[in-house]
Amino acid sequence: MELPEPTVTAVDPIPAPANPIPTPSSPAPDVVRCAYMELVVTDLAVSRAFYVDVLGLVVTEEDDEAVYLRTMEEFIHHNLVLRKGPIAAAAAFGYRVRTPEDLDRAVAFYEELGCRVERRAEGFTRGIGDSVRVEDPLGFPYEFFHEVEHVERLAWRYDLHRPGTIVRLDHFNQVTPDVPRAVRYMEDLGFRVTEDIQDEAGTTYAAWMRRKPTVHDTAMTGGNGPRMHHIAFATHEKHNIIAICDTLGALRMSDVIERGPGRHGVSNAFYLYLRDPDGHRVEIYTQDYYTGDPDNPVVTWDVHDNQRRDWWGNPVVPSWYTDASLVLDLDGNPQPVVARTDDSEMEVTIGADGFSYTRKGDEEKGFKLGNTL
Incomplete structure (x- = not known):
């Protein structure tokens, strides 16, 4: 049987939403990349052991409340923050923007959307300067920043x-x-x-x-x-x-x-x-x-x-x-x-269960977990 391949199109094929978020007239900040996440963890020592001792992330800085981690090729202060707290959750999805002026754009963009916006010249975490955090229209805590502290990129430290x-x-x-x-x-x-x-x-x-x-x-x-x-x-x-x-x-x-x-x-x-x-x-x-x-x-x-x-x-x-x-x-x-x-x-x-073949025209086959126990 000839199986269908994924469809390839030149443009975004996703249907228009029934209840779209308004498009701001203010220009959006120029996002370069996802840059870090802040996770709240309930036992800082146990989480540190998992990410550092088991997975091998590098500690840039730490104190009794937080651990700032980075991967081997990262040159900014951190790309993961573990912060001690009562409820395990994600506290920030951090994006680096291209210029300091993009922080002004972020403020205008989200204020026009009616979102809660906070800006701190000193940053919300160590190693990052002027930053904007928002509760975005979907309910996510987004952060935008440009100014960072550089640290050693460990790409060549094969030892x-x-x-x-x-x-x-x-x-x-x-x-x-x-x-x-x-x-x-x-x-x-x-x-x-x-x-x-x-x-x-x-x-x-x-x-x-x-x-x-x-x-x-x-x-x-x-x-x-x-x-x-x-x-x-x-x-x-x-x-x-x-x-x-x-x-x-x-x-x-x-x-x-x-x-x-x-x-x-x-x-x-x-x-x-x-x-x-x-x-x-x-x-x-x-x-x-x-x-x-x-x-x-x-x-x-x-x-x-x-x-x-x-x-x-x-x-x-x-x-x-x-x-x-x-x-x-x-x-x-x-x-x-x-x-x-x-x-x-x-x-x-x-x-x-992932075992079943459910593509159009296929005969149902494979092992289903519920039938094998």
Whole structure:
């Protein structure tokens, strides 16, 4: 049987939202890349051990309240902050902007949208100067900054590298109830769609959006939100991910592996999903593709294509669809979670087990978990 391939189009194919966020007349800030995330963790020492001793992130600075971490190729002060707090959550999705003037643009852009905006000349974290934080129209805590403290880039310090060396922050992934609405807003912010998942009726289940020339700086995943699905760090090669798995096995920590290793259909990247001590999801990711040309084609996947999430058709555990981290408002309180009203991706894929072949015209086959227990 000839199997359908993903659809490739020249423009964003996602249907217009029914309730769009207004497009501001103020120009958007020029976002360069996703740059750091601030996670609230309930036990700072335990979380530090996971990210530093197990995954190998480098401590730039720390105190009794926070640990500032970076990957081997990062030259700014940090790309992950662990901050001690009572509720595990994501406190900031940090984006670097091109110029200091882009902070003025961020203020004007979000004030026109009626969002709560705070600006601190001294920054919200160590190592970062003048910064703007907002509660964006989707309920996410976004931060924009330009001024940073430079630190040593450890790319050439092979004496410090380990077999599973993590080199860069690659992307965020956000859970939101209305994906088309989120996409339109992010396009107004200057992001472009690279890939998406839809069905024949036009329901959009997820979209991948970028500023830097990779598959994404963030993705919008349909579900109850606003929540943070995962933060993703890159390695150079697939074997680095295998080495991380071997390390976790040797440490008798295999239970932190939620999904993978495997290869995504979407993005074509090799992946591994872990859960940190607070349940925050961390992806280790490598070898997606270049997207920087202005006419980069958009790839649309059928939600019933069992190779969209894993190119080899391996199972997607239900927790990967249902679990995500809370996000905080600018006062540090969890944002209310709004239920998705459209079908969920898990609901419309047979068994949500990843084994079933559900593409149009296919005979249902494969092993379903519910039938094998």
